[in-house]
Each structure stands twice: as C-alpha cells, then as structure tokens.
Amino acid sequence: MAFLLYDGTFEGFLTVVFECYAQKLAPVDLCKETAFQKNLFIKKLSIHTDEQKAGRVWRSLQAKLHRQNKNLPLLVFLSESTGIEMKLYRFIRRVFDSGRSIETDFGDQDVLELKKIERQVLRETMRILQFVRFQQSRDGLFFAPVEPEFDVLPFTINHFRERFADQLWLIYDIKRDYGIFYDLKETREVVLSEKTFSQTDGKVSANLLEETEETYQTLWKAYFDHINIPERENEKLQLQHMPRRYWKFLPEKSPIK
Amino acid sequence: MEQTLQEKLKILADAAKYDVSCSSSGNNRQNTNGGLGNALSCGVCHSFTDDGRCVSLLKILMTNHCIYDCAYCINRRSNDRPRATFTVQEVVDLTINFYRRNYIEGLFLSSGVIKNPDFTMERLMLVTQNLRLKERFNGYIHLKAIPGASPELIRQAGLYADRLSVNIEIPTEPELKRLAPEKSFGTVLQPMNQIKEGIQLYKEERRKFRKTPAFTPAGQSTQLIVGATPDSDRQILQLASGFYHEQQLKRIYYSGYLPVNEYDKRLPALQSPPLVRENRLYQSDWLMRFYHFRADEILTPEQPFLDLDIDPKLAYALRNLHLFPVDINRADYEMILRVPGIGVQSAKMIVDARRFRKLNSYHLKKIGVVLKRAQYFITCNELPVYRGNWDPGQLKNHLIAECHTKRKKPGDTQLSLFPLIPALSAPAKQLHFKS
Ligand code: SF4
Numbered sequence: 001m002a003f004l005l006y007d008g009t010f011e012g013f014l015t016v017v018f019e020c021y022a023q024k025l026a027p028v029d030l031c032k033e034t035a036f037q038k039n040l041f042i043k044k045l046s047i048h049t050d051e052q053k054a055g056r057v058w059r060s061l062q063a064k065l066h067r068q069n070k071n072l073p074l075l076v077f078l079s080e081s082t083g084i085e086m087k088l089y090r091f092i093r094r095v096f097d098s099g100r101s102i103e104t105d106f107g108d109q110d111v112l113e114l115k116k117i118e119r120q121v122l123r124e125t126m127r128i129l130q131f132v133r134f135q136q137s138r139d140g141l142f143f144a145p146v147e148p149e150f151d152v153l154p155f156t157i158n159h160f161r162e163r164f165a166d167q168l169w170l171i172y173d174i175k176r177d178y179g180i181f182y183d184l185k186e187t188r189e190v191v192l193s194e195k196t197f198s199q200t201d202g203k204v205s206a207n208l209l210e211e212t213e214e215t216y217q218t219l220w221k222a223y224f225d226h227i228n229i230p231e232r233e234n235e236k237l238q239l240q241h242m243p244r245r246y247w248k249f250l251p252e253k254s255p256i257k
Numbered sequence: 258m259e260q261t262l263q264e265k266l267k268i269l270a271d272a273a274k275y276d277v278s279c280s281s282s283g284n285n286r287q288n289t290n291g292g293l294g295n296a297l298s299c300g301v302c303h304s305f306t307d308d309g310r311c312v313s314l315l316k317i318l319m320t321n322h323c324i325y326d327c328a329y330c331i332n333r334r335s336n337d338r339p340r341a342t343f344t345v346q347e348v349v350d351l352t353i354n355f356y357r358r359n360y361i362e363g364l365f366l367s368s369g370v371i372k373n374p375d376f377t378m379e380r381l382m383l384v385t386q387n388l389r390l391k392e393r394f395n396g397y398i399h400l401k402a403i404p405g406a407s408p409e410l411i412r413q414a415g416l417y418a419d420r421l422s423v424n425i426e427i428p429t430e431p432e433l434k435r436l437a438p439e440k441s442f443g444t445v446l447q448p449m450n451q452i453k454e455g456i457q458l459y460k461e462e463r464r465k466f467r468k469t470p471a472f473t474p475a476g477q478s479t480q481l482i483v484g485a486t487p488d489s490d491r492q493i494l495q496l497a498s499g500f501y502h503e504q505q506l507k508r509i510y511y512s513g514y515l516p517v518n519e520y521d522k523r524l525p526a527l528q529s530p531p532l533v534r535e536n537r538l539y540q541s542d543w544l545m546r547f548y549h550f551r552a553d554e555i556l557t558p559e560q561p562f563l564d565l566d567i568d569p570k571l572a573y574a575l576r577n578l579h580l581f582p583v584d585i586n587r588a589d590y591e592m593i594l595r596v597p598g599i600g601v602q603s604a605k606m607i608v609d610a611r612r613f614r615k616l617n618s619y620h621l622k623k624i625g626v627v628l629k630r631a632q633y634f635i636t637c638n639e640l641p642v643y644r645g646n647w648d649p650g651q652l653k654n655h656l657i658a659e660c661h662t663k664r665k666k667p668g669d670t671q672l673s674l675f676p677l678i679p680a681l682s683a684p685a686k687q688l689h690f691k692s
Contacts, residue, residue, distance in 0.1 A: 102613070104606075104609035104610060104612075104613075105610060105613040105614075106606045106607075106609060106610035106620070106623075106624055107610045107611075107613055107614045107616055107620045108613070109623070112623055112624065126301075129301055130301055130302055130303055130304075131303070131304075132359045133358060133359060133360070134357065134358045134359050135358070136357070136358070142357065142358070144359070162287075162288050162295055163288065163293075163294055163295050164293070164294075164357070165288050165291045165292065165293070166291050166292060166293050166393075167293070167357060212354070216354050216355070216358065218263065219262065219263055219266055219351065219355075220355060220358070220360050222263050222266055222267055222270075223266055223267075223270050223315070223317075224304060224306065224312065226266070226267045226270040226271045226274070227270050227271075227273070227274040227306055227312065227316060228274070228306040228307045228308055229274055229275075229306075229308050229515070230307075230308075231515060231529065231530055232308035232309075232310075232530065232532065233307055233308050234307075234308050234309040235307065235309070236309070237305070237308075237309025238305045238306065238307055238308070238309045240309075241302065241305045241309065241311070242304065242305040250304065252304055252360075
C-alpha cells in the first residue's frame with residue numbers, strides 16, 4: 001500500500017508501472033510530484049523516471065494491445081484528466097495479467113471511461129486538422145498558430161507532412177510554447193525565442209505577410225459569408241461542430257478589418 | 258465594368274450554395290512525388306456556416322448563366338440576377354491558394370449551362386486537368402457532370418475527379434417534365450449509367466493491371482429537392498434505394514425546397530423550407546445505409562409520408578411492436594440496431610461487451626444507450642419490459658411528450674460513426690512527450 005509520486009511525464013508513468021511489477025507494489029494512488037498535497041499520514045514513495053524501464057513496458061504493451069488501441073495509453077494520458085493515472089494503471093495491469101484481451105470489456109468502468117477519454121483526445125486531434133489556418137509570410141513560410149486543449153500536435157505531423165509536402169510550414173502551439181517545423185525534407189520540433197506573431201490570436205505582423213495573404217483571407221471570408229443560407233440559420237449546430245474557442249484563429253470568423 | 262475576382266466569387270458561391278452536398282469523403286488519394294495535397298476517406302470539415310453545415314470543399318459554379326429555365330432553380334434564364342463567369346485560371350488559383358492555407362479539402366465545381374452542354378463540360382474538365390497535371394494537385398475534386406455532355410468529355414473528367422455527380426432534383430418523371438420541360442430522366446440517367454459502368458470497368462481492369470488509371474474513385478452522388486412537388490416520401494425513398502443498389506451511388510442528398518422563385522405558380526407557396534421533413538429523410542437514408550433497413554420497411558403503401566413527430570426508427574418499432582422486446586444479452590446485432598435509442602456505436606459496444614459479463618441497465622446507460630427511449634423495447638438482466646399495456650398510439654404520445662422538453666433543432670446532416678477518426682498516425686518518436 002503506497003502513494004506513488006512520479007515526475008508527470010509519460011515515461012515516468014510507465015516507469016511506475018514497471019516498478020509496481022518489479023517491487024510488487026500496490027499503489028492506492030498515483031500522482032505528479034507537483035500535484036501532491038503534503039499529508040504526513042500517508043506513506044509516499046517517489047519513483048524516478050527510467051527510460052529503459054519505460055521502454056520495456058511500452059514495447060510489451062504494444063505487443064499485447066489490439067491494433068486499434070496501440071495509441072490508447074498515450075492518448076488518454078495526454079488528457080491529463082483527474083485520476084487518469086490510476087484508471088490507466090488498472091487497465092494496463094488487466095491487459096498484462098489477463099489471459100485474453102479485455103479491451104472491449106465495456107461493462108468495466110475503467111475500459112469504458114478510457115475509451116471515452118480517448119475519443120475526446122482524438123476529437124481534439126481531428127480539430128487541429130480541421131481548423132489550422134496557415135498565413136503565408138514573405139519568406140514563403142506557411143505559419144499556423146494552435147492552442148489545443150491537450151498536447152496532441154505531434155499526432156498531426158504525418159498528416160500535414162503528407163498533405164503539404166511542397167511547402168514550408170510551421171504549426172505552433174501557443175499554449176505550450178513549441179511548434180513543428182517542416183523544411184521540405186523533414187519535420188522537427190522548435191521553440192521560438194522571438195515571436196513575430198500575436199500571443200493571443202497568432203496573427204503574424206502585417207509587415208511580414210506575403211502580399212497576397214490578406215487578399216486570400218478576404219476572399220475566403222467573402223466565400224464563407226456567401227455560402228450561408230440565412231433561412232436555415234442554426235447557431236447551436238455551428239457551435240457544436242466548431243466551438244467558439246477556435247474562432248479567433250479563423251479568418252472567416254474574424255471581424256472585417 | 259470588369260468584375261473583380263471577389264465580386265465573382267460572391268455571386269458564384271451564392272449561386273452554388275443550394276447544392277447541399279459538400280462531402281469530401283470516400284477516397285484515400287495519396288500525394289504523389291512531393292506534389293500538393295491528398296484526400297482522406299473520412300472527409301474533413303474545415304468550417305461550419307452559420308446554418309451549421311460543414312464546409313469541406315470550395316463549392317462554386319463556373320458560371321451562373323444558364324440557357325435553361327428550370328422552375329425550381331435560382332439561376333434559371335428568366336431570373337434577373339447578377340451573373341458572373343470564372344475563367345479556368347481563376348478557379349485553379351482560388352483552389353490552390355485556399356488549399357495551401359488549409360481552408361478546404363478541395364474543389365466542388367458545378368455550372369449553369371452556357372452555349373451547350375459540351376462547351377460547359379469542357380471548361381469543367383479543363384479546370385480539373387490543370388489542377389491535376391499542371392499544379393500537381395492531389396486534393397479532392399468533385400465535379401458536376403452536365404447532362405447532355407458527350408460521353409468522351411465525361412470520361413476524361415472521370416479520370417481526374419474523385420467524385421462525379423448528376424443531380425436528378427425532382428423525384429418523379431412527370432413532375433420533372435412539368436418543372437423542367439427541357440430536361441428528362443433520360444438525360445440525367447444517361448451520364449449516371451456511364452459513370453457507373455466506367456467505375457465497374459475500372460475495378461475489373463485494376464484486378465488485371467495494377468496501374469489502371471483511377472476512374473471517379475469516390476463514386477457518384479445525386480441530389481433530390483424535397484417539397485417542391487407533391488411526390489411522397491415513399492416515392493423518394495424507393496428512388497433512393499434504387500440509386501444505392503442499382504446505380505451504386507455513394508450518397509444521396511436531400512434538399513428542402515427553398516422558395517427561390519415565388520412568382521412561378523407551378524411551385525407551392527411555402528412559409529419556410531421543410532427542414533423537419535428533410536431531416537426525417539436523412540434519418541431514413543441512414544437507416545438504409547447503416548442500420549440495414551429496406552425502403553419498404555421504413556414506409557408502407559398505407560403510409561406514404563414520414564411521421565414528422567417521431568424519427569423513422571421509432572416509427573418502425575411502434576408499427577412492429579411484435580418484434581420487441583429485444584433481449585440485450587442474446588439478440589443478434591441486427592436486431593439490437595433496430596432498438597430506438599441505440600445507435601451503431603452503442604450496438605457494437607453491446608455486442609463486444611456482453612462477451613465478458615451480462616449487461617444490466619447501468620452498463621447500457623454508461624455505454625450511451627438512451628434508456629428513456631430504449632427501455633420500452635428491451636429486456637436486459639434485471640430490467641423488465643417497461644411497456645405495460647400501452648398500445649402503439651399511447652406509447653408514441655408518451656415518448657413525444659418525454660422528449661419534447663429537449664428537442665433538438667433539425668438540420669444536422671452530419672453522422673458521426675465510430676471510429677470517428679481515420680488511423681491518425683502516431684508521432685515518429687513514440688516516447689517523446691513533454692510533461
Ligand atoms: S440547368 Fe441547372 S443551372 Fe440551368 S436552370 Fe436548370 S437547374 Fe438551373
């Protein structure tokens with residue numbers, strides 16, 4: 001019986017799983033060191049992240065999980081929802097300990113909740129594909145700001161690399177302050193020390209934009225306004241598919257300059 | 258005075274918006290040799306208009322001039338409206354530049370008929386040819402096949418487009434003759450058949466030669482206007498079912514008639530577009546495509562119109578109470594799908610989950626079954642049939658009263674199926690994440 005603390009990374013979490021097996025620990029709760037409320041009466045144990053141990057757990061998980069669920073542990077972990085560690089921990093134990101696959105046991109609370117959380121995280125990933133809006137800058141770079149609820153930008157890289165193979169692009173997560181840059185050959189993670197775009201809505205400073213950029217934004221907005229059918233107005237439906245928090249990045253939803 | 262590009266775009270987007278189809282789904286097109294773009298078979302919506310519809314494609318007309326005079330069409334020649342015509346290059350530039358900014362999945366190009374069908378079709382074809390060959394564009398292209406255009410032009414268009422469509426618009430031949438005397442079922446069905454055969458031929462050839470060029474790989478679709486004619490829902494669904502099975506269409510769109518030409522006395526005077534009816538038709542369409550219903554199970558000869566108060570699946574259950582209750586822990590998937598309040602996703606989860614344990618109502622609720630509705634049609638473990646001695650009419654009124662409080666506005670034609678997302682690829686480095 002122990003209260004386990006880890007550094008908050010996914011590797012750290014996987015290390016915890018490893019140690020639970022190795023040291024025969026039965027955790028009562030699992031939480032980030034930073035989130036731990038000091039409590040004198042609880043026995044706590046800090047687990048130090050070990051990439052090798054984490055890697056071993058990850059690989060055995062990959063071997064066990066169904067094709068559709070290979071990313072599930074990572075995706076639900078990224079949700080950072082409260083209590084996710086224990087749910088995921090119990091799920092992983094069952095995956096390892098059970099003779100047959102338990103991944104569709106939706107009568108089990110953990111399995112069902114993890115599936116639901118996974119769906120939420122995937123939806124957020126999908127929304128990046130939907131609502132990224134590139135602005136073309138003078139040096140030919142296509143820049144897009146994002147602010148996803150979860151840290152899912154890395155899951156979209158392959159999509160954008162395949163689709164925009166012949167243009168330079170940079171998608172930047174404003175909230176987490178890092179981005180993915182594609183240089184026509186490969187993608188890499190970057191952190192911009194000097195920001196030439198607005199910290200709130202990601203708009204690139206006007207003097208750095210390519211000449212026709214504003215024209216195309218205006219054309220797009222004109223198009224958007226003219227395909228609307230006023231007789232069918234239905235804002236509730238619009239918001240359900242396109243929550244307001246994305247609007248500031250969308251030229252079609254910005255007020256006319 | 259010369260029109261600006263923006264003026265043209267406004268006019269030609271306005272003129273195209275009554276075609277409701279906007280889907281970019283049905284084909285996985287790879288980007289080739291570092292060109293621009295690809296297509297995902299699930300389709301992606303990039304925005305949503307104030308009326309809540311998905312914006313996936315740049316949907317415009319090449320021109321809204323037209324030599325025809327169809328009664329239901331805003332672009333008919335007898336209307337006095339601003340007119341515009343794009344050049345081929347203008348459409349190409351708009352598509353590429355919108356695409357590069359991730360505004361769209363591709364292009365949906367249609368047109369009024371100028372000069373003659375061949376002249377019109379050729380311009381549409383040239384746009385796609387330029388996009389594919391000159392711009393090396395691999396995004397999604399949906400092209401309208403102009404009825405009456407030569408088979409050769411349609412064949413060429415099919416080599417570049419992902420999807421072709423011919424709109425039938427009016428569900429029965431006599432009504433079509435009355436409202437669009439210059440058209441006939443024949444001129445619409447001819448290209449439709451040609452496209453179907455082209456697709457079949459391509460599929461056969463590809464089995465022999467892997468490199469056979471694709472022909473309309475995302476299939477074809479059509480649109481029907483609802484409420485402009487006295488045709489019944491049963492007639493519409495029978496036609497739709499025929500299109501899905503015989504013509505192998507991928508999608509049928511139903512467009513509630515908007516009174517755009519009020520002066521034309523051949524058309525009914527409507528206060529507002531029949532949105533509820535349109536929504537019920539979409540629901541019926543889903544029942545046929547995803548719930549394995551046949552058209553004649555949804556509407557019978559005695560009941561040719563859909564009930565506007567309740568959805569067609571509930572209506573079916575009430576008409577067939579002898580098939581219920583369904584035992585959640587034993588019934589086969591097909592039957593579980595037919596229970597009101599259980600969707601495709603829940604039905605699949607039930608069948609998966611019951612292999613591990615007997616499911617009870619608590620499980621069902623968690624899985625996402627709408628028990629308020631389903632409880633009258635199922636038994637599961639501890640849950641007795643809740644139907645009492647109600648007859649179908651009473652039960653219907655009871656259910657309507659229950660869901661009246663939180664009735665959703667109709668009009669959502671997006672169906673989300675599980676899995677929602679295509680295989681989103683994992684990041685290159687599996688174990689690389691920030692805290
Ligand atoms: S042919 Fe098409 S564009 Fe022309 S009037 Fe008829 S429906 Fe309208």
